[in-house]
Structure formats: structure tokens, C-alpha cells
Amino acid sequence: MKREISMETAELLYENWPGQFDTFSHMEFACSIPQPLFLISTVKENGMPNLCFHSWSCFGGDMGGYFAVMQNVAHTSHTYHNIVREGEFCINFVSPDYYSNCIATITHNSNLADEFEAGHFTPEKSVRIRTPRVKQSFMTLECQLACNVDLSRKGICSMIIGRVLHASVEEKYIEGIDKRYGREGFMFNIHEPADFATGQLSDTHVASLEVLGSYPDLKNKPFGE
Numbered sequence: 001m002k003r004e005i006s007m008e009t010a011e012l013l014y015e016n017w018p019g020q021f022d023t024f025s026h027m028e029f030a031c032s033i034p035q036p037l038f039l040i041s042t043v044k045e046n047g048m049p050n051l052c053f054h055s056w057s058c059f060g061g062d063m064g065g066y067f068a069v070m071q072n073v074a075h076t077s078h079t080y081h082n083i084v085r086e087g088e089f090c091i092n093f094v095s096p097d098y099y100s101n102c103i104a105t106i107t108h109n110s111n112l113a114d115e116f117e118a119g120h121f122t123p124e125k126s127v128r129i130r131t132p133r134v135k136q137s138f139m140t141l142e143c144q145l146a147c148n149v150d151l152s153r154k155g156i157c158s159m160i161i162g163r164v165l166h167a168s169v170e171e172k173y174i175e176g177i178d179k180r181y182g183r184e185g186f187m188f189n190i191h192e193p194a195d196f197a198t199g200q201l202s203d204t205h206v207a208s209l210e211v212l213g214s215y216p217d218l219k220n221k222p223f224g225e
């Protein structure tokens, strides 16, 4: 039997804090689809470097370009204003080992804060943009602002799309696939998944990938084996 969840009401679910289902669609917690986690580097108006721990996103393109789609960039964040003003940003993927460093960039988030310093990250010169990238990152995407749309038209967040101008990948991560898709590679956000037995939202969880096999290995395998 399937549980039907309507778009209109957040029935059956309890917020973890007042206003949570205004800031986020309750569907976020009902579905809780894992999303990659990374740091967005930008530069503040006063020239201080800024880092933002970010999740909601996907990546793709065609012969005309490769694009980073970040569907929820909060209008209250420095990052949103920095991207709109400077027209560029850098996406920095770090392994789950850096989770608490990433959180430190949120707890030290003032206009005067050097958020690289706050998270014990090292700034490194980017190749195509002025914004510094994170040295500890195993993969960085230097992006130029391509699109800014407030999808819900509520003035809460924007979908920011960046055209990727340049990528850099740590050598150990580009030889073979084990590093990128294991415990030391991409980390994922599982955002307070709802428990429908109680209606409560659980804690945010962090995940990494476990590769199950390659396509030729798996395509003829009977389902469930």
C-alpha cells in the first residue's frame, strides 16, 4: 500500500521548528531525496572570502555547456547576494571528513568573518574566476552565473544556475572510481527524513555512496539477488 501525500497540506507531519514548512516544502521531508553536499565559495562585498555549506542541486549539460543547478539558494544568505553581485562562484566538493569544518563556516558567518579561516580551509587561486577555490576539495567547478529564478515566487530562495567554466580534480580521485564514489568521495545530505509512523522529522543524516557493481555486471542479474 502506498501513502499518498498532498502538495497542499503538510498533514501528518510535525515541524521541527516553527515556520519550517514555510522555509522548506514539507515534501522535502516527506521525500527526503539525498543530494550531494559541497561548499560554495564566493567573495563578500567587503572582499572577505565566503563559504556556504550547500546541498540542493543537480548537474548536467550538452555540447553547449555543463551546468550546475542549485534549486534552493536562500535570499537571506551572503552567497545569494555575492553570486548576484559578482556573477560567479565556485563549487567545492569535500569528503565527509570535513563535515564539522563545513558546519564551522555556518557558525562563523558574519560579514567580517573569513570563512575559509573559520572552517580551517585553505584558499587557492581559481583558474577562470576571481573567487578562490578550496584547496582541500577533491573536485571544484568554477562557475559563471547563467540564470537566477525565484521558482516559487515567494521571495525566499532562487534557483541559481551556473555555467561551468573550468573543473579541477585531485589526481588520486580521477584515477579509477573508488575514491570519488566511496567513503572519501562525494558526501550526501539526507534532510530530516519524516517517519510516517509518528509524523516526526528525524535528524539530518550524512551519507556516502556504496557502489554495487557496474552495468554489465548488474544488467542480467535477476531482481533481488
Ligand SMILES: Cc1cc2nc3c(=O)[nH]c(=O)nc-3n(C[C@H](O)[C@H](O)[C@H](O)COP(=O)(O)O)c2cc1C
Binding pocket: 037, 050, 051, 052, 053, 054, 055, 056, 072, 073, 074, 076, 077, 078, 079, 080, 105, 106, 109, 189, 204
Ligand atoms: C547540511 C546543510 C545543507 C545546506 N544546504 C543549503 C542549501 O542547499 N541552500 C541554502 O541556501 N542553504 C543551505 N544550508 C544553509 C547554509 O549553509 C547557511 O545558511 C549558511 O550560513 C549560509 O552562508 P552564507 O550566509 O555565508 O552564504 C545548508 C546547511 C546545512 C547544515
